[in-house]
Structures are given as C-alpha cells and as structure tokens.
Amino acid sequence: MKQWQCVVCGFIYEQQHGLPEDGIAAGTSWDDIPDDWLCPDCGVGKSDFEMVEI
Amino acid sequence: MAEKTVILGTGLAGYTLARELRKRDPQAELLLISRDDGSSYSKPMLSNALSKDKTADTLVMAAAEKAADDLNADIWTDTEVMQIDAARQQLQSSRGAIDYHRLVLAHGASPIKIPFAGDAADHIMSVNSLADYRIFRQALHNRKRVVIIGAGLIGCEFANDLTNIGISVDIVDLAPQALGRLLSQQAATELQNRLQTAGVKWHLDNAVTSVNHAGQALHVDLKDGTRIETDIVLSAIGLRANIKMATEAGIATERGIIVDRYLQTNQDGIFALGDCAQVEDLHLPFVMPLMNAARALAATLTGEQTAVNYPAMPVVVKTPIYPIVVCPPPRPTHGEWHEEVSEDGIRARFQDEKGNLAGFVLTDGLVKERMAMAKEIKDWLV
Numbered sequence: 001m002k003q004w005q006c007v008v009c010g011f012i013y014e015q016q017h018g019l020p021e022d023g024i025a026a027g028t029s030w031d032d033i034p035d036d037w038l039c040p041d042c043g044v045g046k047s048d049f050e051m052v053e054i
Numbered sequence: 055m056a057e058k059t060v061i062l063g064t065g066l067a068g069y070t071l072a073r074e075l076r077k078r079d080p081q082a083e084l085l086l087i088s089r090d091d092g093s094s095y096s097k098p099m100l101s102n103a104l105s106k107d108k109t110a111d112t113l114v115m116a117a118a119e120k121a122a123d124d125l126n127a128d129i130w131t132d133t134e135v136m137q138i139d140a141a142r143q144q145l146q147s148s149r150g151a152i153d154y155h156r157l158v159l160a161h162g163a164s165p166i167k168i169p170f171a172g173d174a175a176d177h178i179m180s181v182n183s184l185a186d187y188r189i190f191r192q193a194l195h196n197r198k199r200v201v202i203i204g205a206g207l208i209g210c211e212f213a214n215d216l217t218n219i220g221i222s223v224d225i226v227d228l229a230p231q232a233l234g235r236l237l238s239q240q241a242a243t244e245l246q247n248r249l250q251t252a253g254v255k256w257h258l259d260n261a262v263t264s265v266n267h268a269g270q271a272l273h274v275d276l277k278d279g280t281r282i283e284t285d286i287v288l289s290a291i292g293l294r295a296n297i298k299m300a301t302e303a304g305i306a307t308e309r310g311i312i313v314d315r316y317l318q319t320n321q322d323g324i325f326a327l328g329d330c331a332q333v334e335d336l337h338l339p340f341v342m343p344l345m346n347a348a349r350a351l352a353a354t355l356t357g358e359q360t361a362v363n364y365p366a367m368p369v370v371v372k373t374p375i376y377p378i379v380v381c382p383p384p385r386p387t388h389g390e391w392h393e394e395v396s397e398d399g400i401r402a403r404f405q406d407e408k409g410n411l412a413g414f415v416l417t418d419g420l421v422k423e424r425m426a427m428a429k430e431i432k433d434w435l436v
Contacts, residue, residue, distance in 0.1 A: 009370075042098065
C-alpha cells in the first residue's frame with residue numbers, strides 16, 4: 001500500500017483514514033488534497049511530501 | 055550583475071530556504087556552506103530513528119552532491135566559516151574568502167554543555183545532528199543502559215525511543231516533573247507513568263553531580279546520593295543559538311541573532327533563520343516557525359517583501375507511548391491550567407489572567423483537536 005510521508009517530520013498521510021480534523025474526508029486521494037494544504041505536524045507544503053511504500 | 059545569495063548552514067533551515075528560493079527563482083546564484091558533509095536529512099526524525107531501525111546513512115534523504123543538483127546550487131561541504139566581514143560583504147572560511155551580496159545565517163544551535171565533575175564527564179554525548187546520531191548509534195552497540203540528563207522534549211523522546219529497542223533508561227532532571235514548563239500536571243504525571251511502565255526510571259528534583267569511569271561502565275552520581283551504573287550518558291538539557299560569529303561581526307544578538315519580521319538583522323543584506331535566529335523577541339527552535347520564516351524570506355529575497363507570520367504553533371511530542379501535543383505560551387505568561395480528563399485523554403487549557411486561551415496540552419485521542427485549538431489563540435507575532 002502506498003502512503004505519503006512528509007520528508008521533514010515523518011508524518012504519514014493515509015488515504016483510508018484521511019484527516020477529518022483538517023477537513024479531509026477518509027478515502028481522499030493524495031491528488032485531491034488542495035495544493036495549499038500543509039503538513040499538520042510541521043507545516044511544510046504538499047510539494048515536500050514524498051511517496052513511500054510501507 | 056546577478057545577486058549571489060550565500061546560505062550558511064545545510065540543516066532544515068538552510069535547505070528549506072534553498073528549496074523555497076528555487077520555487078521562485080530557478081537561476082539566481084546560490085551557495086550553501088556546511089561545516090559537515092552537507093547531507094540533507096530530517097532532524098525531527100533523529101529522536102525516533104532507533105525504533106525505526108534507521109542508521110545515519112538511511113536517514114540521509116540526499117547527499118550534498120545530489121542536493122546541489124536538485125537545487126541547481128553550489129554546496130561546499132566540510133567548510134568552516136570563521137568570520138563575517140559585513141562591511142566588505144565577505145566571509146572568511148577554511149576555503150578562503152567568500153563574497154556574497156546577501157547572506158543568510160542558518161547555522162543553527164548547539165547543545166548546552168554543563169561542566170560536570172568526574173573523569174568521564176567528557177564522555178557525555180548529545181544528539182543534535184546526523185553526525186551525532188551516527189556516533190550515538192555506534193556507541194549503543196551491545197550496550198543496554200543509558201542515563202539521560204534532561205526531561206524535556208528531546209530527553210523524553212529519546213527515552214521512549216531507547217526503551218522501544220530494549221535499552222534501560224534513567225532520566226535525571228532538576229525539575230519536579232517531565233517536560234516541566236510545557237505540560238500541565240496531570241499530563242506530566244501520566245507521561246511519567248507510561249514511560250515508567252516501559253522501564254524508565256525517573257530521578258526528578260535531582261541533579262547529576264559527577265560522571266566517572268568504572269571499568270567498562272560509567273558511574274553517574276546524583277545529588278541525592280544515588281549512584282547509577284550505566285554505559286552511556288546522553289545530555290539533553292537544551293540548545294543555545296550559535297551567535298558568537300554574528301556578535302563579533304557587529305550583528306545584534308540576544309538569545310539568538312535578532313531579526314525583524316523580514317528576517318533581516320541590523321546589518322543590511324544579512325538575514326537569519328532557524329534555530330540561530332530570534333524573530334523580534336521570540337527564539338523558537340522548532341520546525342514550524344522555521345518553515346514559516348523560510349517561506350517569507352524566500353519571497354522577500356526574490357523581490358516580494360513579505361513579513362513572517364507566527365500563528366500559535368503546536369508542537370507534537372514524539373513519545374508514541376503517550377501521544378501529546380503541546381502549545382505553550384511563547385512568552386512568560388501569568389495564568390493557570392484547567393485540565394479536563396476523560397476516556398479520550400487530557401485536554402488542558404492554559405488561560406491567562408483575562409481568561410483568554412494562551413496555551414494548551416492535548417493527549418491521546420484528543421491530539422486531533424490541535425489545529426482547531428491553535429486557532430483560538432491569538433497570533434504570536436502581531
């Protein structure tokens with residue numbers, strides 16, 4: 001399963017859980033997250049995430 | 055002639071600024087200078103790298119050469135800068151003089167070292183860089199015991215990480231509770247209990263008096279007379295901004311290199327950001343302030359004068375055994391904690407004398423409320 005991990009702090013975005021507290025519903029694919037969205041842990045932008053296989 | 059920007063330091067601050075600059079200006083001349091090998095890595099990951107079985111090498115996201123390629127920049131590694139000559143816009147370095155048009159100081163902070171007594175005091179380690187982590191990880195090989203001095207963020211995070219890989223940990227701190235100023239009392243008690251369950255032995259309200267060799271082991275003596283036999287002593291009592299070179303160059307400093315909302319020092323063309331910088335009165339050596347500052351500075355340096363904004367920025371404590379988010383008031387604030395304890399965790403609100411929310415602690419399942427709660431707090435820089 002592919003997940004997205006923040007290269008700065010290690011935060012992992014999991015599509016199946018989404019981030020309801022940030023207004024991102026469970027199941028939201030990475031592509032559908034707005035470009036101005038920021039990592040909830042460290043504040044970096046979407047372009048600083050990289051995909052890691054876990 | 056094109057402007058040449060020199061960034062001193064290749065930590066998170068230096069590399070983030072370089073990336074943000076490149077998003078806005080793919081071509082301008084850019085030089086990063088590092089006193090180490092210049093590897094790009096995530097520093098926050100150092101405090102949970104052991105349980106993830108990461109070596110110093112696997113933590114590297116890009117070696118200097120690749121980073122230079124990716125950024126279309128020059129990166130000089132293993133280069134020590136000794137002096138800033140602000141009048142001549144020049145640095146004196148181990149590779150000779152370096153001219154700049156604009157200089158960004160992003161050379162971080164160093165662990166505070168206390169001169170302890172004892173013949174092994176110089177064996178006390180600290181981990182504030184990838185190179186430090188490499189040494190620490192090697193030292194842990196076949197060892198089972200670590201004494202951590204300091205029960206702050208780094209101390210508690212390392213305690214959790216070390217117990218995860220089966221190391222027995224003792225923590226010593228002067229304060230009566232873990233994460234002293236950051237946590238409300240019940241949250242601190244719970245953190246101590248959970249780490250204790252994992253095998254951490256607490257020595258709070260106490261202090262290390264000496265560290266001595268004892269055969270292959272070390273003896274750590276405490277103020278209350280306790281003697282701990284251990285293999286490694288790790289100091290985690292905090293960081294001090296690297297300000298000496300700036301001070302010598304006539305740049306205003308306090309706890310950090312003082313900059314205004316534009317990250318500009320009192321010298322034209324010299325900026326500072328990250329752990330070495332103090333924005334107005336705030337020295338906040340955390341990731342989020344650094345990210346905000348890097349984005350603002352990148353805009354300013356590419357011609358769009360932009361003041362940095364600091365909203366209230368919560369800090370995630372990387373203690374997986376007890377998920378905690380803290381958002382302490384950034385300045386000394388009179389007020390009191392109001393703690394609510396429920397099945398989902400602790401929600402502690404720190405209210406100032408007017409009853410306004412000035413800080414908070416969230417634990418366990420409640421950590422997800424952090425963004426919403428941070429929005430209730432007024433911006434830290436106004």
